[in-house]
Amino acid sequence: MxxxxxxxxxxxxxxxxxxxxxxxxxxxxxxYFPHYDVTHITGVEVKRVDKDGPITKANPADGPTRDVYYIYTQNPQNDKVMVYRNEDTRWGFPFYFKFNSADLQARAQSFAVDKKSVQVKYYGWRLVMFDEFRNMTSMKEVDQNATAAWPIASxxxxxxxxxxxxxxxxxxxxxxxxxxx
The missing domain is CATH 1.20.58 (Methane Monooxygenase Hydroxylase; Chain G, domain 1)
Structure with missing residues (x-):
């Protein structure tokens, strides 16, 4: 050798x-770069969170808190469910300059009621073990048979x-x- x-x-x-x-x-x-999914919105929710995550009996608030919107979806082809966080990025990193999370939440509620197909744009990963969610930055209505856009920049x-x-x-x-x- x-x-x-x-x-x-x-x-x-x-x-x-x-x-x-x-x-x-x-x-x-x-x-950090955007990705796209075509899905159906099944529901929305708002949770009060602090630095340790959602506030519950097991995790009482121990500092500043904020409201975080969550959007629940289900893929129509394979019935796979996904939860998205809907939180403003404001002027911070990553630079999506997102200030409309409340408006996006209202649109998501409307799409859930009407059972329409939507294309969501998001960044991040869904890490179940760390209770980490993808952050939705926008959504738009699409046809039932539409395919997701390609993340060309990525x-x-x-x-x-x-x-x-x-x-x-x-x-x-x-x-x-x-x-x-």
Whole structure:
């Protein structure tokens, strides 16, 4: 079995760090950039929350509280349910400049009553274990058989990240291989 030299171990370390940085960047793009779903709205709710989540007997309020809107949906093709958070981003990060969560909640209630298909635009992930919800930024009525829009900005960034990953790995390999000669 061939022994690895310090140079080859260092080269593998830099490649691993580059891969890790790109995985984090891919996850960041996936989390913060918009995605789309076509679904039916089944209900809405408002919950009082603090820094620890919804206020309940098990989690009493222990600081500033705020109202968070929740929108319940069900996919008409596979009956899969999804809960979306409907919270303003205001001037903060991510920069969606969303100030209309109350209006969006009223529209969602109207769509739930009329049982219409809607396309929702959202960012974030639904992490059940951490009680984390996707944040809905907008919705619009669509046909019953409509398909969700494609997140073109995300695809462009994924492509650019793949190119930078390839170029970075080639640069690292070339840097270490040229020093060996």
């Amino acid at each position: 061939a022994k690895l030299s310090f140079r080859s171990v260092t080269k593998l370390f830099f490649i691993a760090v580059t891969l890790l940085i790109h995985v984090v960047l891919f996850a960041t793009v996936n989390f 695809y462009v960034l994924y492509f650019l990240l793949l190119i930078t990953l390839f170029l970075s790995i080639q640069f690292i390999r070339g840097w270490f291989d040229s020093e060996e000669s």
